[in-house]
Amino acid sequence: MKIICEIGPILNTLASASQGKRCLRLENDWKTVVATIEDIAIFRDAHPEGVYLGHRGASYRIKRYVGNWDLATWTSPTGIVLGKYMKGLKYIEVSKEEPTVATRGRWNDSFKLDEPKDLPNDCDYPANRTLTFGIFTFIRKFDGYQEIDLRGRAKTKTVSLAEIARRFVEAMEDGDDFPFLHNFSYRTKGWKWVVSRVIDASARNTLAPILGPLLQGFFCDAVECSQCDLQATLDAQTGELRVVDGTPGGNGLSEALLTDGRVASALKAAAKQVKAQGRKSAKSFRRYLAEECRIDSEIAAKEIVDAIEHMARAWNG
Secondary structure (H helix, E strand, O other), X not given: OEEEEOOOOOOOEEXXXXXXXXXXXXXXXXXXXXXXXXXXXXHHHOOOOOEEEOOOOOEEEEEEEEEEEEEEEEEOOOOOEEEEEEEXXXXXXXXXXXXXXXXXXXXXXXXXXXXXXXXXOOOOXXXXXXXXXXXXXXXXXXXXXXXXXXXXXXXXXXXXXXXXXXXXXXXXXXXXXXXXXXXXXXXXXXXXXXXXXXXXXXXXXXXXXXXXXHHHHHHHHHOOOOOOOEXXXXXXXXXXXXXXXXOOOOOOHHHHOOOOOHHHHHHHHHHHHHHHHHOOOHHHHHHHHHHHHOOOOOXXXXXXXXXXXXXXXXXXX
């Protein structure tokens, strides 16, 4: 199992995929552990240039990723070392700073169905039976981050991958360290449900970045697991809702979600929650989407609720 590591065209690094917990340690005092997080949560909470908020309100800036390195390197034509072959991330170095901003990473997920499998007889299907279960390859790629002013004095700022990559090159040219983040990839079990006739193409372009992370939270609640244990994405182009286990080889949760009416319950709960949030101010709802879905959008709550309710009706028949 392998991870392809890159920041745009800047990095091209290969690593082994060993999912687990990683420590955040203070720079120049590596024995002091300020937090421990799951591998895949690094994309959200400990991404390049990120600010990690500790449980006691302290803020820590991500400084570098420390790993077991091979001697092999990838070098630019000018002789600048742009990447290394990484066997595994050991820990993350951070520095403490004043809690004025928070950041939330952005990423792109991709899924490929490698091998369809039969589901047990006790599993639920949508009414139109357009669901496929099997073994998927899941890949997550870092795609920048959002910076949130905790004092409320400035709007949420989106920092693109291109901007981070430019600073990476500048740091390398100056001989400085710069944190980079590898892609996360593994084979696991999951399913995809075709909803292209439930949500039309024009609506999917707007709703896909919202519905994937939003429904993931409610799916995790339905099987009583952490946010890292399931991954959900709605593909705007194909109209496929994909849900896979959050661990290499599978943890059985995507299959468990298809039993005892859990998908239907999760869709109902999601619609109810978005309705409740939509009764608040537009500014409050926009903040809700930023926190829950990692997206800055002015979409109305009703559009999201309508889409979820359409999905619920399509599932229940």
